Amino acid sequence: MKAQHTALIALVSLSLAACRKEKESDPIDLDYSSASDNARAEDAFNDILAEVDKAVVDNGLRDLCDPTVTFDTTASPRTITLDFGDVNCTALNGRQRRGRIRVSYTGRYRDVGTVITITPENYHVNNLWVQGTKTVTNLGPDADGHLRFDVVVGGSLTADDGSWTATHSAQRTRTWIEGQDTDMILDDVYLISGSGSGVNRNGLAYTVTITSPLRIAIGCPYITQGIVRIVPEGRPERVIDYGTGTCDGNFSVTVLGHIFGVTIG
Helix, strand or coil: CEEEEECCCCCCEEEEECCCCCCCCCCCCCCCHHHHHHHHHHHHHHHHHHHHHHHHHHCCCCCCCCCEEEEECCCCCEEEEEECCCCCEECCCCCEEEEEEEEEECCCCCCCCCEEEEEEEEEEECCEEEEEEEEEEEEEECCCCCEEEEEEEEEEEEECCCCCEEEEEEEEEEEEEECCCCCCCCCCEEEEEEEEEEECCCCCEEEEEEEEEEEEECCCCCEEEEEEEEEECCCCCEEEEEEECCCCCEEEEEECCEEEEEECC
């Protein structure tokens, strides 16, 4: 059995060729493109929201590759534009970005009922074209006083050479568990629960269920914890495990008892 994978920044091309003996029936299906493509899409859209959060707080003063940020408080709803330019710029965390992110918002982030709509425009991360929208609605505090947000994502990732496209949709609840009582952003931590679906780069549809909440720390560019169950159409489930909290961009994919390690650069 031989597995080969190449890790890229926002999406990775993963394939597995299964060997079989002469008298065996059909080979075991160990392809995990759906799991990989969904993980990359999760990462790309979480990264967009993190960039918006950071731009609002520090107006792009921490990173040589931070965008030019423009606020329009006269529009209704109000808008923010993050402009990374038309040529790739490499951020401190190694991500290459170009293009723009448009944000509209009806109120302050902490205000119950505020709706924030995030739309990438010709926006690329490590030469992957990110398209679609991410809408965040403040639902108010839960029983423990943690603010909750409804998050709806519908979009796609496309290779710059046009060789493939993977679609991604999600319906999530984002719970603010740390940093809510401070003005800092780097101490903010969220737990993400919910479900979704998509179509991977090979045209195969799949469903997504978060079985253990994803931990998103704004101070880390990667998902650091949580478990996601991916079920490609007509195939066995794939399980993504993001680990126990280490900020390293590593996660594993388990298919029929076989475990594959993947790294987001």
